Amino acid sequence: GIQVEQSPPDLILQEGANSTLRCNFSDSVNNLQWFHQNPWGQLINLFYIPSGTKQNGRLSATTVATERYSLLYISSSQTTDSGVYFCAAGTASKLTFGTGTRLQVTL
């Protein structure tokens, strides 16, 4: 099956800093999504982005499908951005989640 790798595994930022999270996947996909899991376990969908670039407030994402990677940019980070960020990739309804990037934003 498809392999999904994320980097870095852990990230500590001061409030206001910017960061880039990376997701590499091993096969062609037509479904790629980024999620944020808060400390209570709730998964929030950030982007559905099998290709191209999208922006939503302080977050943006880019997927280069031909090179099999996706990037999530977080600008002007806030403490509420803390949690685990997952990339999930696959075909149609079958998503494989990466191992995640655990982000801690400190004051």
Added chain:
Amino acid sequence: DTEVTQTPKHLVMGMTNKKSLKCEQHMGHRAMYWYKQKAKKPPELMFVYSYEKLSINESVPSRFSPECPNSSLLNLHLHALQPEDSALYLCASSQEARGETQYFGPGTRLLVL
């Protein structure tokens, strides 16, 4: 409304018990999913239902039995579970099962004693 609800929030059960997890969505979505998430691990797909029919079963043991009584409701029946089945069980839905945005519920934290 992009809400998926799950009940119960927490569940403790013995290995001989039978229990059920419930998931509901009222977004008109025709695809629903069960995922399992162990502590500090990513979610893993268990089952996919499309138009109330099981379309994907990721080789899940038969002690987990999914059911989709109608397009808004998804159940997961549990029987004779093992302690290693303790996990967060997440339900999700999407418009169709062709690769659209998935919306997740808050999950049920299951402890098997």
